[in-house]
Amino acid sequence: MQARRLKAAVAVAAAVTLAVTGCAESKRGGEKSAKSTLVFGAAGAPETFDPTFATDGETFRVARQMYETLLDHKPGTAELSPGLAESWEPNDDGTAWTFKLRENVKFHDGTDFNAEAVCFNYDRWHNLDTEAAQAQAIYYLDVFGGFKSNKGEYGETPYVGCEATDTHTAVIKLKEFQGKFPAAFSLTSLSISSPTAMQKYDADNVVQEGETFAYPDYATKHPTGTGPFKFVKYDEANETATLERFDGYWGGKAKLKKLLFKTIPDENARKQELQAGTIDGYDLPSPADYQTLKDEGFKLEIRDAFNVLYLGINQRGPAKELSDIRVRKAIAHAMNREQLVKTKLPEGASVATQFMPDSVLGYADDVEKYDYDLDKAKALLKEAGAENLKVKFYYPTEVTRPYMPNPKEIFQVLSDDLAKAGIEVEPVAKPWTEYLDAISQTRKHDLHLLGWTGDFNDPINWNGTFFGRGQKGFGTEGMKDMFAAIAKADSIVDQAEKESAWQEVNRRLLSEWLPAVPVSHSPPGIVVKGNIKGLVASPLTAEKFNTVYFS
Amino acid sequence: MLRVVVRRLLQMVLTLFALSVLMFAWLRNLPGGPAIAMLGERATPERVAALNHVFGYDQPVWVQYGRWLGRMLTGDFGTSTSSKMAVARELSQAFPGTIELSFFALAFAVALGVPLGYIAARYQGRPLDSGVIIGTLVGVSVPVFFLGYLLKAGVAVRLGWLPPSGRQSAALDATHVTNFFVLDGLLTREWDAAADAFMHLLLPALALGTIPLAVIVRITRASVLDVLNEDYVRTAEAKGLRRQTIRTRHVLRNALLPVVTAIGLQIGLLLAGAVLTETVFVFRGVGWLLADGIQERDYARLQAIILLAAVVYVFVNLIVDLSYALIDPRVRVK
Numbered sequence: 001m002q003a004r005r006l007k008a009a010v011a012v013a014a015a016v017t018l019a020v021t022g023c024a025e026s027k028r029g030g031e032k033s034a035k036s037t038l039v040f041g042a043a044g045a046p047e048t049f050d051p052t053f054a055t056d057g058e059t060f061r062v063a064r065q066m067y068e069t070l071l072d073h074k075p076g077t078a079e080l081s082p083g084l085a086e087s088w089e090p091n092d093d094g095t096a097w098t099f100k101l102r103e104n105v106k107f108h109d110g111t112d113f114n115a116e117a118v119c120f121n122y123d124r125w126h127n128l129d130t131e132a133a134q135a136q137a138i139y140y141l142d143v144f145g146g147f148k149s150n151k152g153e154y155g156e157t158p159y160v161g162c163e164a165t166d167t168h169t170a171v172i173k174l175k176e177f178q179g180k181f182p183a184a185f186s187l188t189s190l191s192i193s194s195p196t197a198m199q200k201y202d203a204d205n206v207v208q209e210g211e212t213f214a215y216p217d218y219a220t221k222h223p224t225g226t227g228p229f230k231f232v233k234y235d236e237a238n239e240t241a242t243l244e245r246f247d248g249y250w251g252g253k254a255k256l257k258k259l260l261f262k263t264i265p266d267e268n269a270r271k272q273e274l275q276a277g278t279i280d281g282y283d284l285p286s287p288a289d290y291q292t293l294k295d296e297g298f299k300l301e302i303r304d305a306f307n308v309l310y311l312g313i314n315q316r317g318p319a320k321e322l323s324d325i326r327v328r329k330a331i332a333h334a335m336n337r338e339q340l341v342k343t344k345l346p347e348g349a350s351v352a353t354q355f356m357p358d359s360v361l362g363y364a365d366d367v368e369k370y371d372y373d374l375d376k377a378k379a380l381l382k383e384a385g386a387e388n389l390k391v392k393f394y395y396p397t398e399v400t401r402p403y404m405p406n407p408k409e410i411f412q413v414l415s416d417d418l419a420k421a422g423i424e425v426e427p428v429a430k431p432w433t434e435y436l437d438a439i440s441q442t443r444k445h446d447l448h449l450l451g452w453t454g455d456f457n458d459p460i461n462w463n464g465t466f467f468g469r470g471q472k473g474f475g476t477e478g479m480k481d482m483f484a485a486i487a488k489a490d491s492i493v494d495q496a497e498k499e500s501a502w503q504e505v506n507r508r509l510l511s512e513w514l515p516a517v518p519v520s521h522s523p524p525g526i527v528v529k530g531n532i533k534g535l536v537a538s539p540l541t542a543e544k545f546n547t548v549y550f551s
Numbered sequence: 552m553l554r555v556v557v558r559r560l561l562q563m564v565l566t567l568f569a570l571s572v573l574m575f576a577w578l579r580n581l582p583g584g585p586a587i588a589m590l591g592e593r594a595t596p597e598r599v600a601a602l603n604h605v606f607g608y609d610q611p612v613w614v615q616y617g618r619w620l621g622r623m624l625t626g627d628f629g630t631s632t633s634s635k636m637a638v639a640r641e642l643s644q645a646f647p648g649t650i651e652l653s654f655f656a657l658a659f660a661v662a663l664g665v666p667l668g669y670i671a672a673r674y675q676g677r678p679l680d681s682g683v684i685i686g687t688l689v690g691v692s693v694p695v696f697f698l699g700y701l702l703k704a705g706v707a708v709r710l711g712w713l714p715p716s717g718r719q720s721a722a723l724d725a726t727h728v729t730n731f732f733v734l735d736g737l738l739t740r741e742w743d744a745a746a747d748a749f750m751h752l753l754l755p756a757l758a759l760g761t762i763p764l765a766v767i768v769r770i771t772r773a774s775v776l777d778v779l780n781e782d783y784v785r786t787a788e789a790k791g792l793r794r795q796t797i798r799t800r801h802v803l804r805n806a807l808l809p810v811v812t813a814i815g816l817q818i819g820l821l822l823a824g825a826v827l828t829e830t831v832f833v834f835r836g837v838g839w840l841l842a843d844g845i846q847e848r849d850y851a852r853l854q855a856i857i858l859l860a861a862v863v864y865v866f867v868n869l870i871v872d873l874s875y876a877l878i879d880p881r882v883r884v885k
Contacts (some may be wrong), residue, residue: 024725026739027726028725028743041601046636048633049633054590055591055593131605135602136602138593142593152604153601154597208617209617210619210622210629211630211850212622213606213635215635235727236640236641236727237644237648237730238647238835240717261720269716272707272716275708276708278714278721295593398846433848434583435583436587437587438582438583440587441592451592453592492772
């Protein structure tokens with residue numbers, strides 16, 4: 001009896017195995033040679049392969065290898081350079097941008113890149129018509145403010161239309177000039193996709209029903225751009241995106257045959273994987289590991305900082321004294337930023353004198369600098385009658401940001417500084433998401449740490465983001481002069497005039513308004529194996545891997 | 552028997568319903584929502600509102616609950632806000648990972664634990680027994696995450712013998728059919744991929760299996776000692792049965808009952824331990840998804856996982872109860 005049962009079980013098991021093995025085919029592509037495949041450790045999984053709907057750096061990192069934008073940046077800088085457009089020109093009032101496009105460019109599906117393709121893409125964004133698609137096209141919204149027919153509380157879009165005046169000339173027309181152009185044409189979210197592929201794979205069809213929501217096949221299986229690498233597959237279970245060289249690329253063809261992005265969410269795990277040799281590089285190594293990594297023969301590239309960390313001051317928080325600018329100035333003088341940068345921030349970090357790095361147009365050398373001066377800080381507090389100032393100082397935990405590698409240590413230093421000036425600090429630590437909620441939606445905090453990594457090289461992406469309108473985090477709702485000055489600077493077409501207007505904004509931000517204190521710029525690092533050559537670190541963290549090779 | 556099963560199933564539904572209500576209330580009251588987690592520094596009130604509206608998170612909680620319940624019953628768990636993938640799909644990839652990990656952890660614990668416990672009982676009071684007891688005491692008291700870090704730092708990072716994290720090396724470009732990576736490697740005859748996945752499992756399985764191992768050793772030991780003193784064992788010996796026969800047929804079989812109960816309970820604990828182990832080893836299983844989901848305020852994913860965990864826990868207990876009947880004819884009769 002028992003023996004029979006056993007036999008039956010074995011027979012069933014064998015049958016099942018046979019049945020399953022019968023349909024399990026290895027789908028491995030081609031030969032694998034270590035020298036032509038690079039595995040890069042990514043901090044997060046790409047959310048989609050259609051950058052239109054993306055906001056995070058890890059999604060963009062993969063997208064940048066497959067897609068290109070009208071304008072690009074000179075490798076290793078934040079300076080605009082030709083991309084898919086060889087040249088670009090605004091008309092006199094900045095309402096029409098004419099792009100002369102590169103010739104002989106092909107999409108990965110073999111179709112031609114031309115002016116019609118450009119217009120197809122811009123029209124596509126403008127015409128996105130479902131609530132789900134609109135709410136997720138965050139960068140497009142950032143730039144254009146709204147859609148043809150808004151399905152949410154969006155603004156009016158300045159976009160009028162796009163015209164292909166000949167095969168290789170596209171003209172984008174706007175209702176009014178906006179300062180973010182032309183820089184915004186370089187945004188990865190505004191990457192040019194193949195119109196044929198988008199139609200074939202239903203690119204706009206973001207399906208949404210309550211909590212259920214799905215991207216179309218274009219965004220998950222068939223992304224099609226003009227970049228040096230093309231999409232092969234995404235292994236969801238092992239969180240690995242596989243790209244391969246696009247042999248029809250118009251420019252310098254990729255030296256690697258295959259490029260893999262493997263998601264390893266934990267920073268320490270990325271380091272260990274690199275040390276174990278299973279990945280060839282990763283981004284944002286912890287500054288604390290810099291020396292170890294270098295000692296072990298890895299190549300550490302430090303980028304130019306394109307970010308800022310600031311101390312936000314809430315003028316409508318519990319400490320009413322903060323609405324007095326003398327008190328805010330006292331805080332600025334009490335902070336020993338020099339010391340903080342030297343002791344707690346990575347090599348190459350610098351004290352921020354304003355809310356943008358010096359590579360951005362409108363940076364002013366002559367802003368009020370707020371040197372570390374305890375006496376002055378105390379005097380200012382006394383003058384304002386705020387000697388017994390008590391503040392709730394919020395800082396995030398369980399997070400590192402490129403501009404803030406170690407929030408707790410930064411908090412500690414600044415908090416000690418404030419205490420020395422006689423300010424009583426009540427620390428409030430919260431995990432990242434909760435923290436963001438607290439400092440942006442409630443008014444319980446007085447001081448908070450936050451920062452920004454630039455999306456594109458225009459002051460509106462910096463000053464405009466923080467101070468272009470009222471924000472609960474700063475309690476700046478009433479500062480109409482500030483909003484007006486920023487809006488005015490943003491509307492100027494002439495570059496020289498625009499620059500001086502923004503410089504004036506920066507000067508007034510520091511001396512007249514001081515809604516926050518700029519703290520530092522921290523250059524983020526990227527690390528690869530010692531035998532990897534050709535990687536050009538980008539301040540925008542927009543490295544392209546087509547120049548990369550193993551020596 | 553059938554009545555027992557039906558009654559247990561009904562209890563199960565009630566338990567799950569109560570749990571789902573509690574869970575919903577808890578999740579919606581976490582400060583900071585999925586929209587803020589998605590947007591980070593870009594979380595302006597308008598964008599948060601737009602995203603919340605798209606996901607229906609601006610509706611009253613009871614409306615959300617009703618909708619969720621309706622969809623869930625049709626097998627639709629919604630879409631993860633952090634990965635933008637259907638939760639069901641995410642789980643179909645991660646769950647096999649957790650099962651694989653738990654299976655190896657449990658296999659390790661049982662394969663080593665039962666013989667060790669038996670040996671300890673046989674040599675009761677001798678140095679071997681004391682050694683085993685001290686060993687299990689240490690095993691039980693080491694927290695999973697600490698052991699995990701220890702193994703990772705020592706065996707993986709310092710010695711470089713085993714991979715430090717993940718489920719499989721990306722460079723292998725392995726084919727996945729069932730998402731049980733070891734099995735996939737065998738099925739597709741990608742032997743290197745199977746071996747690689749197995750190597751990735753060893754350390755986490757060891758970390759996860761240590762506490763169950765210690766528990767199983769202790770329970771086996773105690774249980775075997777009990778049985779050895781039973782009258783029927785003495786009778787069997789007096790009858791002149793072969794030692795081997797007494798040990799396997801009478802001692803072990805009877806002693807295994809409490810051990811099976813313990814294993815059942817351990818499966819529940821394994822799931823809890825898997826959260827820690829998977830986080831330490833950045834092993835993309837359900838535990839990792841859960842930990843990540845909490846950080847990302849990923850409502851849809853968390854709702855699905857918490858419910859799934861409850862279902863598994865309740866089911867395992869049901870199966871344990873029923874398996875008594877299989878092992879012990881006396882229960883069957885009752």
